[in-house]
Amino acid sequence: MAATRDIEVVVLDVLGTLVDEPSGLRAGIREAVPAADEAQVDELIALWQQYGERQQQRIVQGNRAYANTSVIDEEAAQLVAARVGFTDPPTVARLATAGQRLPPWGDSPAGLEQLSRRFPVIGLSNAAHTALLRLNAHAGLRWHQALSAETVQAYKPAPEVYQLALDTAGCAPNRVLMVAAHAWDLRGAQAQGMRTAYVHRPVGDPPTGSDDFDGRFDGLDQLVGALTDR
Numbered sequence: 001m002a003a004t005r006d007i008e009v010v011v012l013d014v015l016g017t018l019v020d021e022p023s024g025l026r027a028g029i030r031e032a033v034p035a036a037d038e039a040q041v042d043e044l045i046a047l048w049q050q051y052g053e054r055q056q057q058r059i060v061q062g063n064r065a066y067a068n069t070s071v072i073d074e075e076a077a078q079l080v081a082a083r084v085g086f087t088d089p090p091t092v093a094r095l096a097t098a099g100q101r102l103p104p105w106g107d108s109p110a111g112l113e114q115l116s117r118r119f120p121v122i123g124l125s126n127a128a129h130t131a132l133l134r135l136n137a138h139a140g141l142r143w144h145q146a147l148s149a150e151t152v153q154a155y156k157p158a159p160e161v162y163q164l165a166l167d168t169a170g171c172a173p174n175r176v177l178m179v180a181a182h183a184w185d186l187r188g189a190q191a192q193g194m195r196t197a198y199v200h201r202p203v204g205d206p207p208t209g210s211d212d213f214d215g216r217f218d219g220l221d222q223l224v225g226a227l228t229d230r
Contacts, residue, residue, distance in 0.1 A: 007175060015102075018112070028101065032094065073096050097131075123145070157187065196213040
């Protein structure tokens with residue numbers, strides 16, 4: 001990664017970039033619906049994720065008042081319950097918190113630890129305040145600061161979410177590096193003047209030929225090496 005010497009602060013996306021969201025949802029759905037076969041579990045994961053993405057897009061587009069991810073996850077859990085046909089309130093409530101129990105990718109905890117020895121490290125997530133707290137604790141993610149988009153009542157890629165990170169970093173945008181496994185997230189950061197690094201994950205949104213990010217890496221460990229080997 002070229003020109004890393006002027007990076008002062010590293011900001012990382014959480015969902016999908018540092019934790020494996022589909023695996024965590026799979027575990028939650030299997031717990032709630034133990035008789036489901038693999039195909040049905042896949043269908044329910046898709047139902048959950050598509051619903052969440054659609055609701056966040058509606059909020060970004062101004063077609064729905066802001067609701068945090070905990071509210072949207074409760075709605076998704078109700079959809080899954082209705083699709084399968086169970087109504088037990090404790091089971092639905094437990095399922096609604098599946099997004100707070102997502103496993104980290106193998107290189108995430110150690111990568112954050114290494115980065116934090118050299119830079120102020122910030123997590124920037126669409127996850128609600130409470131969900132982010134529990135998610136970080138479950139996955140063993142250690143930050144200097146973790147920021148929720150709930151603070152600005154918006155969802156990435158809304159510019160105010162990236163501005164929240166920039167205000168916290170307290171330095172020029174071109175000295176702040178945004179790291180994500182989602183090209184759409186990096187485009188949003190790039191529009192605010194931030195530096196950008198794509199990290200490949202199996203569930204991410206890869207760059208297109210027209211994307212011009214500062215770095216592209218096969219994993220967080222590669223990014224850490226590029227930033228700390230200087």
